[in-house]
Each structure stands twice: as structure tokens, then as C-alpha cells.
Amino acid sequence: MSKRETAAWATASEDAAGLVGYGGHDVCRFVPEPAKNPQRTPFERDRARILHSSALRRLGAKTQVLGPSSDDFVRTRLTHSLEVAQVGRALGQALGCDPDVVDAACLSHDLGHPPYGHNGEKALDVVAASIGGFEGNAQTLRILTRLEPKTLDARGRPVGVNLTRAGLDAVAKYPWARGQGPGGPQGPSARKYSCYEEDREVFDWMRLGAPGHRRCLEAQVMDFSDDVAYSVHDVEDAVALGRLDPARLASERELEAVIEATLDWYGTATSAQELGAAWDRLMTRSTWIRSYDGSPADAARLKNLTSELIGRFVSAVAGATRAAYGQGPLTRYTAELVVPARTAAEILVLKGAAVHYVMAPREHEPVYLRQRTELFDLADALLSSGDRHLEPVFASAWRLAEDEAGRTRAVVDQLASLTDTSARAWHARLCGLLSEI
Structure with a gap:
């Protein structure tokens, strides 16, 4: 090990002091930095760098499901990311993850999304077909490690915000390059991946010591929190904007349409019977709303429903994961997030409702x-x-x-x-x- 590498490792080990479940390897940065304010942990600095980034600010004018100019109420990519961070921080703390690692990952997870949401992502994938394609998650890594101005390496090349290894790895929802994940070139990793070939150097550094295609626990928490926020809040937006009338959801025909949309959009890994049972469980909750007219009372009931659903999902997963791995801090590669099948089905059918009433009709506009x-x-x-x-x-x-x-x-x-x-x-x-x- 060179003197420079030895000094960098010593700094990282010093920075890791006091962090439970994390060591010098986890707090290393691609470009070593001198020890800084001891009042802040390396992960707090990661989170601050994301919060102050121009890429995060731009999410305020990017589409979530409905365009940001369509209504003052609707969520943008920025408000969605803030909500994901709140959910992720709560779940991460319950499991013993460093809350700032999870928080920063949640804030970062959509940085790579282009204008017009997934519609724009599809268009840019066509534009970039000759150079390996475009994928929002890979673009997120590129922003964090190259495009967002903050740090330069010894040769004067930009290296983005220079997050810690653990912080950057927590953003990797699909930790492989295109076609190099599960299933190979013909599998799902041909569509979803977190690295372009030209960003391979920093990606390989980030994944040093990581087991195969496994996602770290913090990335799993981020991904689950994204699903929770997406499923609950998109339904809330749809109800509040009149796209989804809760009174219609008691109809068997409406339920069948929602289940069909869910299966068409997300696949058949969860059966129609499981989705129907999940919908029945949600509909029988005391907080479920039966109608919505926009009155203060209905608006309050709708907000209480979203809070109750988020708490229900987070509690179920935290409990199941703790039951499998016991107490104590669960970090990085010491555990897998456990999502009960019933919880996964409930989240999925809510996502299917958003598809049926908002996303699928939108594609024909x-x-x-x-x-x-x-x-x-x-x-x-x-x-x-x-x-x-x-x-x-x-x-x-x-x-x-x-x-x-x-x-x-x-x-x-x-x-x-x-x-x-x-x-x-x-x-x-x-x-x-x-x-x-």
C-alpha cells in the first residue's frame, strides 16, 4: 500500500470511529479527502451534498406521474423524493442502518430521471441506442460520480459529489451494468441497470467487496420506501384530483379492472387471487375512505389513510426483518430486507390502481x-x-x-x-x- 493509500485509509478509519455497523471500507471516498469537521459523520456530509446539489433542485420541475404544471397539488420528483426519504429514514432507523445513508440514498434515487418521467426515459433510450442506451438509475450514478460539480481528482477530472462507498452503493437499485445482472443479456438486467460502461471504474470501486449481484440492505430499504411512497401517494393524488373515485372501488367490475391492469403492468408473479385478497384487506381498514368530495373532512380522511398505510407497511417489514435477523444493527450485507407476501401484494395492488386510473390512460393522451x-x-x-x-x-x-x-x-x-x-x-x-x- 502506497503512502497516499495508507494515509487515505487512516483518514477513513478515523472517520468511521463511532459509526455502529460501518468501518473504514464503508466511509472511503473515490477521491480521498482530508479529515473534516468531527462534529459531522461522513454520512451526514453525504446527505448534505445531495441536499445542496443542483440535480436535486431540478427534480422540483420534473414529472412524477402527472406533470408539475398540471395542478398545484400534484407531487413532483422532488416532493416524491423527500417523502421517500422520510419513509426510508424511519425504516432504516428501525433496522439499525445509519439513517443518513438511507436518507441520502432516498433523496438521490430519482436524480437521473429526465424530463417527462418514464416517457422521457423511453425517448432518451432511443436517442442513446447507439451508445448503450439510457437508464435513469445509471444516469443517477453518472450524476453523483461525474456530472454534479463538487470534486476533482488529481488529474482535474470531475468526480461528482464524491460520496462514501456505502452512500453510493445504497443508491444502486440495480447493481450491475446493462445485461450483466440476473438473467444476462436476455434477462431483466437488459432494461434495468445502474452503470454505463464508461462509468465502470467508479462502479467497480463502489462494489469492491460486495457479494455478486446483491444489493446492500440500505439500497433495499430505499427501494422498498420508493414503492411505499409511490403506491400510497400516487393513489392519494389520483383521488384528490378526481381521477379515482373511491365510491367506485366497491364495484367488483372495478376491482377486476384494477387487478387486470396490475397483472398487465407488473407481471403475474403475484396472482389475481392474492391481489384480490390484498384489496379486500385494505378496503376493510377503518381508515379506508368510501367517497371523496374535496371537503376539509374528506381531505383529512384521505391524508390519515396515507399515513396509516405507510405505517402499516413499514411496521410489517421492520417486524419481519427483525424476526429473521434478531436485534442489533443491521447494515450493508449483514441482512436482507424481509417483505411479507401479504404486504407486497397490498403495495402492488395500490400501484395497479394508479396504473389503471392514471398511468395507462395517460399514455394515450x-x-x-x-x-x-x-x-x-x-x-x-x-x-x-x-x-x-x-x-x-x-x-x-x-x-x-x-x-x-x-x-x-x-x-x-x-x-x-x-x-x-x-x-x-x-x-x-x-x-x-x-x-x-
């Missing part, structure tokens, strides 16, 4: 096609104009690129960084302008 067209138009405009219209960080990447693939990735990074609002503004400005050149 004209605005959905217009959004994809905007991104395709912008990609054509930027790819044909060199670095002329790119923001400085992306223009620099374009100029430093050694080939067309690198220049294409710079354009994709630029497009992914845009919000819904700025994408429309860029389209109005650039596509009209470039058509005249």
Missing part, C-alpha cells in the same frame, strides 16, 4: 406523444450543432470526447438534465432557430 417528439427534435438539433448550444459542463464533455459516442453521450446528459419546463423552452428556442440555419 396527445401530450404524451408531444413530449417524446420534443425530446427527439431537441436531440436532432443538438447533435447537429456541435457544442454551440450546450451548457458549459456538457460543452466541455463534448470537446473532450474522443469519438462520436462520447459526443452523443454529452448531448444525452444535457437532455437528461433538463426539467419539463426547460425542455419545452429549449424546444421552442432551438428547434425553430436551427430550422432557419
Whole structure:
């Protein structure tokens, strides 16, 4: 071990002092940093770096399910991420994970989402087809380790916010490169992955010592918390905006439609019978709302329902995981999150309700096609104009690129960084302008 590596390890070990369940390996950073304020742990610094990032701020104008301009009530990617962090922090603390690791991972989990949500993600995957595709989770890693300005390495290259190893690993929902996870090139890892090939160096550093394709416990907590927030809050939004009438949910025909949408969207691993039983359990809760007219009383009942459901799901998983692994701190690779089948089915059928009443109908709306067209138009405009219209960080990447693939990735990074609002503004400005050149 060189003197530099020895000094870095000594600093990491010192930083890890007092952290229960974590050691020097976990608090190492890709670019070693000198010891800082001893009043803050390395994981508190990680969380602060995410909170102060421009990438997090941009989520305030990016689509969650409904566009941020559609109504003042609806959740954006930012408000969703804040809610996921609250759920994750509570569950992580119950299990003995460092709450700041989980909190930072939850805040970070959607940083890579482009404008227009999953619709934009599909469009950029087409634009990036020649360079390995686009995936929101892989883009998140790229933002954290390259694009978000904070730290440079010894050669002057940007390395993003330079999170600790444990903090970065907790964001890796799919800890493999494209086609290199479960099932290989033909399996699900061909669609969901957390690393582009050009970011392999930092990814391999992050995964040093990790067992195979396993996700660390903190990443599992983040992923589960995302599902809880997504399932509960999207249904809340749908009810509050009149997309879902609770009175209709007592109808057997409506339930069948929700179950069918769930199976079509999420697959058949959970049976229709299990989904129906889960729906019955939810409907018989004393907090379940039977109607909604927007009155203060109904709004309060709806909010109480969301609180009760979140508490129900978190308590079930915390209890099941503790029953399997006992007391004491559960961190990193010392445990697997245990989600009871009944809990998983209840969350899934709520997600299916959001699909049936909001997401599936949305895909047939004209605005959905217009959004994809905007991104395709912008990609054509930027790819044909060199670095002329790119923001400085992306223009620099374009100029430093050694080939067309690198220049294409710079354009994709630029497009992914845009919000819904700025994408429309860029389209109005650039596509009209470039058509005249």
C-alpha cells in the first residue's frame, strides 16, 4: 500500500470511529479527502451534498406521474423524493442502518430521471441506442460520480459529489451494468441497470467487496420506501384530483379492472387471487375512505389513510426483518430486507390502481406523444450543432470526447438534465432557430 493509500485509509478509519455497523471500507471516498469537521459523520456530509446539489433542485420541475404544471397539488420528483426519504429514514432507523445513508440514498434515487418521467426515459433510450442506451438509475450514478460539480481528482477530472462507498452503493437499485445482472443479456438486467460502461471504474470501486449481484440492505430499504411512497401517494393524488373515485372501488367490475391492469403492468408473479385478497384487506381498514368530495373532512380522511398505510407497511417489514435477523444493527450485507407476501401484494395492488386510473390512460393522451417528439427534435438539433448550444459542463464533455459516442453521450446528459419546463423552452428556442440555419 502506497503512502497516499495508507494515509487515505487512516483518514477513513478515523472517520468511521463511532459509526455502529460501518468501518473504514464503508466511509472511503473515490477521491480521498482530508479529515473534516468531527462534529459531522461522513454520512451526514453525504446527505448534505445531495441536499445542496443542483440535480436535486431540478427534480422540483420534473414529472412524477402527472406533470408539475398540471395542478398545484400534484407531487413532483422532488416532493416524491423527500417523502421517500422520510419513509426510508424511519425504516432504516428501525433496522439499525445509519439513517443518513438511507436518507441520502432516498433523496438521490430519482436524480437521473429526465424530463417527462418514464416517457422521457423511453425517448432518451432511443436517442442513446447507439451508445448503450439510457437508464435513469445509471444516469443517477453518472450524476453523483461525474456530472454534479463538487470534486476533482488529481488529474482535474470531475468526480461528482464524491460520496462514501456505502452512500453510493445504497443508491444502486440495480447493481450491475446493462445485461450483466440476473438473467444476462436476455434477462431483466437488459432494461434495468445502474452503470454505463464508461462509468465502470467508479462502479467497480463502489462494489469492491460486495457479494455478486446483491444489493446492500440500505439500497433495499430505499427501494422498498420508493414503492411505499409511490403506491400510497400516487393513489392519494389520483383521488384528490378526481381521477379515482373511491365510491367506485366497491364495484367488483372495478376491482377486476384494477387487478387486470396490475397483472398487465407488473407481471403475474403475484396472482389475481392474492391481489384480490390484498384489496379486500385494505378496503376493510377503518381508515379506508368510501367517497371523496374535496371537503376539509374528506381531505383529512384521505391524508390519515396515507399515513396509516405507510405505517402499516413499514411496521410489517421492520417486524419481519427483525424476526429473521434478531436485534442489533443491521447494515450493508449483514441482512436482507424481509417483505411479507401479504404486504407486497397490498403495495402492488395500490400501484395497479394508479396504473389503471392514471398511468395507462395517460399514455394515450396527445401530450404524451408531444413530449417524446420534443425530446427527439431537441436531440436532432443538438447533435447537429456541435457544442454551440450546450451548457458549459456538457460543452466541455463534448470537446473532450474522443469519438462520436462520447459526443452523443454529452448531448444525452444535457437532455437528461433538463426539467419539463426547460425542455419545452429549449424546444421552442432551438428547434425553430436551427430550422432557419
